[in-house]
Amino acid sequence: MQPEAIELVPQPLRCEPLDSDPFVLGARPAVLVGDTPDELAVGVLAADLLGRLTGRPVEVRGHGGALRGEDVLVFRLAADAAVPAPASTPAPDREAVTAQSYRLEVGPGRAQVSAPTTAGLVAGFLTFKQLLHAGADGVQRVPAVHVEDVPRYRWRGLSIDVARSFLTLEELKVVTSLMAQYKLNMLHLHLTDDQAWRLEMPSRPRLTREAAEGAVAGGRGGSLTVADLRELTTYAWARGVTIVPEIDLPGHINAALRAYPDLNPDGVAPPRYTGIEVGFSRLTAALPATRGFIQDVLGDMARLTAGPYVHVGGDEVLTMERAEYSELVGAAAQAVRAGGKTVVGWQEIAQMPLEPGTVVQVWDTRPSLAAVRDASRAGARLLMSPASRVYLDMKYDASTEAGLEWAGHVEVRDAYDWEPSTVVEGADPDAVIGVEAAVWSETLHDMDTLLAMLLPRLAAVAEVAWTVPERRSWEGFCARVARQPEFWDRAGFPWHPSAQVEWG
Numbered sequence: 001m002q003p004e005a006i007e008l009v010p011q012p013l014r015c016e017p018l019d020s021d022p023f024v025l026g027a028r029p030a031v032l033v034g035d036t037p038d039e040l041a042v043g044v045l046a047a048d049l050l051g052r053l054t055g056r057p058v059e060v061r062g063h064g065g066a067l068r069g070e071d072v073l074v075f076r077l078a079a080d081a082a083v084p085a086p087a088s089t090p091a092p093d094r095e096a097v098t099a100q101s102y103r104l105e106v107g108p109g110r111a112q113v114s115a116p117t118t119a120g121l122v123a124g125f126l127t128f129k130q131l132l133h134a135g136a137d138g139v140q141r142v143p144a145v146h147v148e149d150v151p152r153y154r155w156r157g158l159s160i161d162v163a164r165s166f167l168t169l170e171e172l173k174v175v176t177s178l179m180a181q182y183k184l185n186m187l188h189l190h191l192t193d194d195q196a197w198r199l200e201m202p203s204r205p206r207l208t209r210e211a212a213e214g215a216v217a218g219g220r221g222g223s224l225t226v227a228d229l230r231e232l233t234t235y236a237w238a239r240g241v242t243i244v245p246e247i248d249l250p251g252h253i254n255a256a257l258r259a260y261p262d263l264n265p266d267g268v269a270p271p272r273y274t275g276i277e278v279g280f281s282r283l284t285a286a287l288p289a290t291r292g293f294i295q296d297v298l299g300d301m302a303r304l305t306a307g308p309y310v311h312v313g314g315d316e317v318l319t320m321e322r323a324e325y326s327e328l329v330g331a332a333a334q335a336v337r338a339g340g341k342t343v344v345g346w347q348e349i350a351q352m353p354l355e356p357g358t359v360v361q362v363w364d365t366r367p368s369l370a371a372v373r374d375a376s377r378a379g380a381r382l383l384m385s386p387a388s389r390v391y392l393d394m395k396y397d398a399s400t401e402a403g404l405e406w407a408g409h410v411e412v413r414d415a416y417d418w419e420p421s422t423v424v425e426g427a428d429p430d431a432v433i434g435v436e437a438a439v440w441s442e443t444l445h446d447m448d449t450l451l452a453m454l455l456p457r458l459a460a461v462a463e464v465a466w467t468v469p470e471r472r473s474w475e476g477f478c479a480r481v482a483r484q485p486e487f488w489d490r491a492g493f494p495w496h497p498s499a500q501v502e503w504g
């Protein structure tokens, strides 16, 4: 029997079609797992998805629990299943990346995912799911295959701006499962901006009481409760995704200035802002209320987030001297560290002294990046989000209805054909922690518009972040991504039929 073409996005490290019969998702599939709660969680996720595909409930049992005639999907948590990190993985992340690796072995009657961690098991299952296609007879099959896979970068992110226009908890879950489909593992939530404050802060209840309903004109208001964040965190965890919350300061802060008038030099709350200009609002270091505010909200944020990172923003403060900027961002960073978390900030924070390990998110490649280069040599990590490549709120071309154009048009090939380690000239390649796409919502006010901006470009960025350079090619990506609309259409996701890809 002719081995079928294996079309995966992102492309795995190694993938060998086997010359045997496929795995058939027949009348009696079952999921078998080891006896840890984590394995059970992955098993339940898998059984749920397979159950939806087959229209019948799928049982989860222990490893010895297969019944005769069942087609089994087996999950095995095992240290010896680890696939070593590739040579192009930055040295500090070798271990973290290996922990996300998996092996997948598919043949008739049995498919097995083995991995050293739950995150690896989830990644392996999502590969299995991508390989599952319905034949002309309507039966779902996975070709016989052996996959050994490990990501290049530990941080494969998507940043979502819920501040300019809100997304509900349920919508954020949809985004999270789409991320997981492409093995993206960091969901960055831009929770605050001039227009609104979107997350309940226990120490500062006025933020969401007074400033949650704002939005860009035409956008949506709303906010997440602490319980919502907890629910999203669990949902994301089960799919291998960690949440990175951002509280943006000392600029992009008009919403907070409205809720707490004592943050304004004249003590007067400014009006609601619904425009799309940036850089006009600011905290003021000399005011007595400012320090306490920073400590309260970043202390809350460090406590509320389950993941290891808190993003403090720091971008586009156009009206502040460097000393005051350093004082305010320094206070934010200190509050994050006091809460036991690692600081992330936009590239502007590289102009001040940083603790080693701080993550600097590169977004604007027009100005000199000498300060970012120097920070990387002094121990900062770099997260690559060059706007001209991965700002997925940029129009594909002049005919795209929604979207901005300040960083140019970003076609699928632009999002695909670039190398993260050369974005910042002279930076230490070992400093690169990963890649993150971003969607800003000034012009994206509903899920359908957002999804058509993400698809197919999110798949392109995911491959940049996951796949080693020697396994990547634009032609290869085109051939593989052309099969993805099957999933998008089944989920009812709108997508952009870019003319750069020959859709099957």
Ligand code: TNX
Pocket: 278, 315, 316, 346, 363, 391, 393, 404, 440, 441, 442
């Ligand atoms: C730049 S990226 C911004 C955002 C805008 C975005 C629009 C960054 C750190 N700041 O405030 O929403 O451009 O593309």
